[in-house]
Amino acid sequence: MNSPTESAIESYRAGPDDTGHFGIYGGRFVAETLMPLILNVEKAYNQARQDPDFQAEFDYFAKHYIGRPSPLYHAARLSEHLGGPKIYFKRDELNHTGAHKINNTLGQILLARRMKKTRIIAETGAGQHGVATATVCALFDLPCVVYMGETDIERQAPNVFRMKLLGAEVVPVTSGTGTLKDAMNEALRDWVANVETTFYIIGTVAGPHPYPQMVREFQSVIGNETREQILEAENRLPDCLVACIGGGSNAMGLFHPFLDERDIRIIGVEAAGLGVETGKHAASITGGQPGVLHGNRTYLLQTDDGQIIDAHSISAGLDYPGIGPEHSWLNDTGRVQYVSVTDQEALDAFQLCCQTEGIIPALEPAHALAHVTKIASEFDNNQILIMNLCGRGDKDVFSVADALGETL
């Protein structure tokens, strides 16, 4: 593989190129039936991002509807407990709907409205992106169809009900293995058949160009705010950033504005499930190989024959067999370090966060926190580490109770 060395790269923030590639990753690997749609989205998005009115509209709803900016909070007790750096949480779990997902669905639905689309579709795994999409569809009075694997529907019943309350139609997907990847296949099929009317809101920094770039830009509100907030609080930039990664949108949103500050150590935490060595995991970079799926080249969980393998994680939001293509590139270039954390380690960190900070985190950022506990001793107490607390854990209390052997 041709990986450019770190010193040869002028900026880590310049990608993708105009064909949507980050090095060998990304691209537009889709059927001809989808190409004209994707080119239309790209064209509309490029116009929108140059338009101050579009940005103003995004900012208005981000502030008054989502509740941005989210606080940057000094987790003093946790910092003291771990005895390492000064730990800050970027509290995107305080957003309306309880996670970072809505930053992106807001941006995309505003784009869909500009494109005069009258129907929205989305895929969802854990249901968080489905809820965030159903929410903005209710807000803007657009019909919403959410594709969700049958297996996921069973284990995420509260989110299925939330989506229904918000007026969305949840379509069970039985094809393939009935999980997130199949839901994405099914949403793509719907899109192909309903080109004229429909906009597809993808939930993460994956899919064909321009989605990885577009979702990153909507989520970069996280990193841009963090930068201002840490400068205000500490008058300097952090030493380390940590975020969990399924597809990788919360991580990309936090990381991207800091990529060219090369002294900042940046770490993405994948879900190791029962352990990467067991094969039951969702760590695409740690335990996968490059391949092509869902419109982009990226690291994938797959067999030697190139068949996609189902991911496993206690956190349904990390349970995807791929990862955003920009992360794959950041891995190969060495700019971002990718590590993994098991279900058990995440559960331990989940409880630690509850007990030391009075915050019930989602299982996804509990993975990030688990890694923070591992590396805390590498820092001294005047260094600063920022972790993206990208979702709250109300949705996870049943699966955590189950894992801890409690009956509710």
Next chain:
Amino acid sequence: MNSGSLTDTRITRKFAQLKKQNRKAFVAFLTGGDPDYDTSRSLVCGLPQAGVDLIEVGIPFSDPMADGPAIQASSQRALKAGMTLPKTLQLIRDFRKNDDSTPIVLMGYYNPIYRYGVDRFVHECTSSGVDGLIIVDLPPEEDKELCDPALTAGLHWIRLVTPSTDDSRIESVLHNVSGFVYYIAVLGVTGTRRAITDHIEIAVARLREYTDFPIAVGFGIKTPEHARSVAEKADGIVIGSAIVDLIKANLDNDGLPNSGIAETVHSYIREIADSVIQA
């Protein structure tokens, strides 16, 4: 890249022969290894005898996102029975032992090929008797991946043209294409909606302004009558979902094929062929 050199191949000879006979081409699709290797081999090997002019063999993939439920299910049956990309190539080699003239095109998705290795794949295709490729998720924007190496090796590159392919796109879509052009008559995935013949006539006429290659029309064709009426408007027709559905209908509850499966499938295909021949 120049695809003009592929002028004397099984595909060009077949279409030239059909033209001379004033006949339309019948293209049949099935997934390699569905429902298992041996049955699939009998099915494929009997196609020319049943009246098929050109065979498309699907490379099974776990996530065939441009295909409808019928072909997805056939892909899963094949994978479950242990089918792989190397075994799909073996299937073509087995077919070629007794048939050196019927053109065979492999249809599939890029990931299994990418994992296998592009150079190795292209080499194995030519040596096993594959004539062309239809790789669904490689648009012209990604031609460097596989299209260019395939053309260099002497394989035809066949691309799908769809109702959403507008004038601004059609030239780039047809660039590098040879052998024939595959027109998808409906918006959507395979096998889900019926193609409308009026629309086909207009679309084929538009395509003729851009290409001299034969135009085969597919997606949504099931009955002999429909096959004939579509064939009248184009140079050939493609049937896939209806065939794999018939395979499915001839499996028992454990997914094992009934003893007469090949005869049943071949007799359906014979009906289609007899109808197409009147077009």
